[in-house]
Amino acid sequence: MTIRPIEIQRTTAKKQKPDQQQLGFGLHFTDHMFIMDYSLTNGWHQPRIVPYQPISMDPAAKVLHYGQTIFEGLKAYKTSDGRILLFRPEKNLHRLNNSGRRLGIPPLDEEAALDALQQLVAVDADWIPSEPGTSLYIRPFVIATQPALGVDPSAHYQFIIILSPVGSYYPEGVNPVKIYVESHYVRAVKGGLGEAKTAGNYASGLKAQEAAKEKGYSQVLWLDGVHRTYIEEVGSMNVFFKMDGTVYTPALNGSILDGITRGSIIQLLQKWGIPVVEKTISIEEIYEAGRKGTLEEAFGTGTAAVISPIGELNWQDNKLVIHEGRTGELSAKLYDTLTGIQSGKVEDPFQWMVEVETRKLDSSPLV
Amino acid sequence: MTIRPIEIQRTTAKKQKPDQQQLGFGLHFTDHMFIMDYSLTNGWHQPRIVPYQPISMDPAAKVLHYGQTIFEGLKAYKTSDGRILLFRPEKNLHRLNNSGRRLGIPPLDEEAALDALQQLVAVDADWIPSEPGTSLYIRPFVIATQPALGVDPSAHYQFIIILSPVGSYYPEGVNPVKIYVESHYVRAVKGGLGEAKTAGNYASGLKAQEAAKEKGYSQVLWLDGVHRTYIEEVGSMNVFFKMDGTVYTPALNGSILDGITRGSIIQLLQKWGIPVVEKTISIEEIYEAGRKGTLEEAFGTGTAAVISPIGELNWQDNKLVIHEGRTGELSAKLYDTLTGIQSGKVEDPFQWMVEVETRKLDSSPLV
Ligand SMILES: Cc1ncc(COP(=O)(O)O)c(C=O)c1O
Ligand SMILES: Cc1ncc(COP(=O)(O)O)c(C=O)c1O
Numbered sequence: 001m002t003i004r005p006i007e008i009q010r011t012t013a014k015k016q017k018p019d020q021q022q023l024g025f026g027l028h029f030t031d032h033m034f035i036m037d038y039s040l041t042n043g044w045h046q047p048r049i050v051p052y053q054p055i056s057m058d059p060a061a062k063v064l065h066y067g068q069t070i071f072e073g074l075k076a077y078k079t080s081d082g083r084i085l086l087f088r089p090e091k092n093l094h095r096l097n098n099s100g101r102r103l104g105i106p107p108l109d110e111e112a113a114l115d116a117l118q119q120l121v122a123v124d125a126d127w128i129p130s131e132p133g134t135s136l137y138i139r140p141f142v143i144a145t146q147p148a149l150g151v152d153p154s155a156h157y158q159f160i161i162i163l164s165p166v167g168s169y170y171p172e173g174v175n176p177v178k179i180y181v182e183s184h185y186v187r188a189v190k191g192g193l194g195e196a197k198t199a200g201n202y203a204s205g206l207k208a209q210e211a212a213k214e215k216g217y218s219q220v221l222w223l224d225g226v227h228r229t230y231i232e233e234v235g236s237m238n239v240f241f242k243m244d245g246t247v248y249t250p251a252l253n254g255s256i257l258d259g260i261t262r263g264s265i266i267q268l269l270q271k272w273g274i275p276v277v278e279k280t281i282s283i284e285e286i287y288e289a290g291r292k293g294t295l296e297e298a299f300g301t302g303t304a305a306v307i308s309p310i311g312e313l314n315w316q317d318n319k320l321v322i323h324e325g326r327t328g329e330l331s332a333k334l335y336d337t338l339t340g341i342q343s344g345k346v347e348d349p350f351q352w353m354v355e356v357e358t359r360k361l362d363s364s365p366l367v
Numbered sequence: 368m369t370i371r372p373i374e375i376q377r378t379t380a381k382k383q384k385p386d387q388q389q390l391g392f393g394l395h396f397t398d399h400m401f402i403m404d405y406s407l408t409n410g411w412h413q414p415r416i417v418p419y420q421p422i423s424m425d426p427a428a429k430v431l432h433y434g435q436t437i438f439e440g441l442k443a444y445k446t447s448d449g450r451i452l453l454f455r456p457e458k459n460l461h462r463l464n465n466s467g468r469r470l471g472i473p474p475l476d477e478e479a480a481l482d483a484l485q486q487l488v489a490v491d492a493d494w495i496p497s498e499p500g501t502s503l504y505i506r507p508f509v510i511a512t513q514p515a516l517g518v519d520p521s522a523h524y525q526f527i528i529i530l531s532p533v534g535s536y537y538p539e540g541v542n543p544v545k546i547y548v549e550s551h552y553v554r555a556v557k558g559g560l561g562e563a564k565t566a567g568n569y570a571s572g573l574k575a576q577e578a579a580k581e582k583g584y585s586q587v588l589w590l591d592g593v594h595r596t597y598i599e600e601v602g603s604m605n606v607f608f609k610m611d612g613t614v615y616t617p618a619l620n621g622s623i624l625d626g627i628t629r630g631s632i633i634q635l636l637q638k639w640g641i642p643v644v645e646k647t648i649s650i651e652e653i654y655e656a657g658r659k660g661t662l663e664e665a666f667g668t669g670t671a672a673v674i675s676p677i678g679e680l681n682w683q684d685n686k687l688v689i690h691e692g693r694t695g696e697l698s699a700k701l702y703d704t705l706t707g708i709q710s711g712k713v714e715d716p717f718q719w720m721v722e723v724e725t726r727k728l729d730s731s732p733l734v
Contacts, residue, residue, distance in 0.1 A: 026516025067566025149393025200567020
């Protein structure tokens with residue numbers, strides 16, 4: 001594999017960095033971005049790092065009309081000794097290509113894309129926040145840019161990576177969330193786009209998410225679109241339930257995302273000798289365990305919050321309080337372990353973390 | 368209702384117009400476009416007609432990541448005596464707002480939007496082709512432009528209208544199409560986005576459409592996502608079947624588009640005294656009618672092709688030839704009547720057509 005050299009055009013006007021206590025999520029962007037173009041004749045070409053800037057887009061670009069786009073989300077962490085660590089980035093780039101296959105988007109060279117991502121993070125390394133719980137959120141995405149209104153795959157694309165310093169998900173310590181079990185709206189269905197990380201899946205959730213918020217719930221738990229019975233996932237998290245000593249999570253069925261945190265949690269549990277089972281889980285089953293007293297803990301898993309304990313479910317106006325609304329022991333242990341590995345404080349037995357070499361950059365041509 | 372005056376900035380470099388014989392669909396765009404902005408504080412504001420140009424978009428704009436966008440499609444026709452007619456444009460703007468409600472997009476003033484659309488068409492009136500079957504395709508759309516990666520409705524939007532002169536769908540006369548009945552992929556499911564005209568629904572069809580094309584079929588007929596049995600719609604058309612003297616079309620069930628051509632066909636059939644029934648239709652039912660010899664005709668309806676006779680279906684490798692693969696009498700009559708009304712050649716008993724007043728424009732401020 002030959003990695004094409006990336007042209008780097010550095011900004012001449014560095015932005016002021018936001019207050020690390022007030023970062024929020026995805027609101028601030030760094031000084032640079034990565035762009036690469038695709039055309040039928042040239043394939044993926046002209047990888048470049050440029051100052052963060054608006055992109056110029058034809059109003060007929062297919063992404064705006066037919067949603068041909070895919071994305072990823074991962075984080076870079078700064079360790080206390082100043083190293084920069086990425087959590088399983090190769091998994092994200094592999095999933096990006098899986099999503100692309102479903103959307104008819106030409107595959108990226110995953111190794112070259114990872115190299116680009118690392119170089120971009122290195123260029124904007126001074127943007128990685130250091131406060132506990134903060135990190136640099138990395139958003140790689142591909143958009144269809146051909147200006148043509150026929151409903152077919154685009155002939156032109158752009159692969160872009162942008163970076164956003166983000167705050168701690170839990171500024172006051174890990175706190176259980178209240179989740180609304182959605183019975184009216186459906187996110188995705190088998191045969192649809194559910195297992196791809198693509199715009200349409202999130203568009204379809206906006207309305208449900210808003211309604212849940214109005215009722216005082218922070219996110220929505222999706223049920224399957226066919227039977228409206230089987231548990232799928234939460235807004236942007238996979239979901240786990242500990243019942244009678246065993247941990248259960250919905251099996252990958254084609255309509256939910258194959259979460260990288262999910263996979264990592266399964267590996268951790270297996271290592272710890274805690275039984276973990278991927279299977280079809282009905283919402284009735286969870287409520288039944290709640291009544292019987294065998295539902296011990298529930299939590300969501302995802303890049304943004306890592307582990308999000310669930311303190312309450314509301315399904316058709318039946319409230320189910322879990323672990324007295326407090327964070328369970330296993331949830332806390334998983335959170336501490338995973339965030340510990342990510343921040344370089346805890347041993348990394350699976351070699352999940354990839355260090356970004358900032359020195360490597362010095363050899364890149366500056367333009 | 369007060370219609371805010373639209374600022375008009377005319378191009379100083381008119382483009383060369385494409386050959387009317389080679390227009391294709393959605394490949395050429397006119398000299399101007401309409402834009403209006405939305406912000407939480409100002410609502411919809413600053414309506415303007417400007418030279419057709421790329422839009423400048425933050426790479427974090429929500430439309431690129433979460434698909435918060437809606438669109439419409441309608442046509443302007445030039446009559447032989449030089450008038451410009453729109454087909455039921457108020458229906459499209461009303462549907463745009465219906466779609467917007469599902470996507471959490473703030474509503475447009477439909478009357479003002481129609482006025483904007485008419486003014487834009489008037490400004491680019493010399494782009495409306497006059498060859499038989501050609502027209503000016505009008506694409507109004509709304510995109511979420513706030514640069515923020517949180518998954519919630521945008522605080523900023525743009526409403527844009529672009530125009531594209533399009534060729535005849537049938538350069539060699541109306542011809543039946545071969546349609547592939549999709550059993551693997553699903554377009555939309557009840558509770559999802561199916562009844563909205565929004566990007567994600569089309570993204571989800573790209574893969575199926577490509578596979579169908581490879582097998583020699585021009586479009587896909589979608590089955591419902593729950594039972595994979597009930598007929599929904601074709602790619603970008605609603606679908607009708609004439610069986611034993613009665614015309615059937617799938618009832619609006621929340622997962623298909625409420626097509627404006629569909630509604631117009633139902634009105635025409637009722638006026639002609641031909642029984643027409645909206646109901647749940649299974650694919651087995653159609654094949655059974657085919658075997659019994661009571662399936663007389665099938666056709667798709669939509670803005671692009673108006674009426675598209677269906678000559679063959681392929682469902683799980685079972686081919687069903689309809690009306691010997693030739694255009695049926697009713698399909699032909701509907702096509703002739705509707706295109707006749709649209710082009711101003713046939714009486715318009717329902718007052719569907721709206722004339723664009725090119726004079727009105729003279730009073731607009733030129734900038
Ligand atoms: C729909 C959905 N499910 C699950 C997840 C969790 O995936 P991961 O652990 O890879 O962040 C995400 C977020 O990425 C998501 O958007
Ligand atoms: C999914 C879908 N169904 C049906 C139609 C037909 O609708 P109309 O007759 O309003 O063009 C279209 C095209 O607009 C469409 O995109």
